Amino acid sequence: MATDNFKRIESFTVDHTRLLRGLYVSRLDKLASGDEVTTFDVRMTEPRLHRPLPGAAMHTIEHLAATWLRNNPYWAQRILYWGPMGCRTGFYLLMQGNLKPEDILELMRGMFSFIADFEGEVPGVSEVECGNASYHDLPGAKVTAKEYLDEVLTGITAGQMTYPE
Numbered sequence: 001m002a003t004d005n006f007k008r009i010e011s012f013t014v015d016h017t018r019l020l021r022g023l024y025v026s027r028l029d030k031l032a033s034g035d036e037v038t039t040f041d042v043r044m045t046e047p048r049l050h051r052p053l054p055g056a057a058m059h060t061i062e063h064l065a066a067t068w069l070r071n072n073p074y075w076a077q078r079i080l081y082w083g084p085m086g087c088r089t090g091f092y093l094l095m096q097g098n099l100k101p102e103d104i105l106e107l108m109r110g111m112f113s114f115i116a117d118f119e120g121e122v123p124g125v126s127e128v129e130c131g132n133a134s135y136h137d138l139p140g141a142k143v144t145a146k147e148y149l150d151e152v153l154t155g156i157t158a159g160q161m162t163y164p165e
Contacts, residue, residue, distance in 0.1 A: 014163050016047045021152045022160030023101040023108060026092065037080060040093040040104065044148045052088030057140030059084075059132070060122055064115045064141065065091070067123045075107055101161040109153050115145035 010027055024041040031037060044053060053061075062084055069079045080094040095104070118138070127133050152160065 011041075015165075018164035019043060019047060020160050020164075021046055021148070022156065023105070023153070024161060024163055025100065028098060035096060036098045038095050038097060038099040040095065040099075040101070041085075041090060042093055042108070043090040044144070044152075045089045047087065047089050050089075053084075053090075053144060054137065054140050055088065056135050056137035057144050058088060060136045060138050060141035061115060061145060062091070063122050063124050063130075063136070064118055065111055068111050068114045069093075069107075072107065072110075075104075101156075105153065105156065109149065112145045112149040112153060116142050116149055118142060 020043070022041075022043050024043060026039040026041040029037045029039070045051070062082065066082045069082055070076050072079070075095075078096040080096060082091060082093050084091055093104075118141075122136060122138055124130050125133050125136055
């Protein structure tokens with residue numbers, strides 16, 4: 001089936017050749033209930049300059065971030081989804097409400113600090129709990145999280161929170 005008659009997906013309109021590592025609002029949706037959902041683009045690598053994130057490290061980040069977000073006393077009830085981008089350049093975070101990157105900067109800084117400093121057994125990593133329990137890399141996840149925290153979130157600029165036009 002050809003896609004000529006399909007509406008173009010908004011994320012495909014972003015110029016990925018000019019996209020910086022950052023924290024962006026990918027989209028804002030209004031549900032039939034009237035609730036709003038903000039989809040954040042947590043862009044950890046620049047598509048044209050960096051290799052994709054290592055898969056096993058990304059999987060570990062997914063487990064640690066989802067656990068941390070859903071246990072955050074202030075934000076947990078507004079977290080709808082945390083998951084990887086297929087291109088392996090970052091993650092999507094879906095949250096209830098009409099939010100801006102500035103609204104969740106401290107949440108993201110806390111989460112990536114948690115991952116960078118994590119010690120112990122990664123939550124949900126058993127054959128019963130995870131579809132690919134052997135595909136994890138905690139040391140790689142920690143390094144990746146620390147780089148994003150130090151190089152992006154610590155001194156984030158307006159240009160790293162607004163998609164290029």
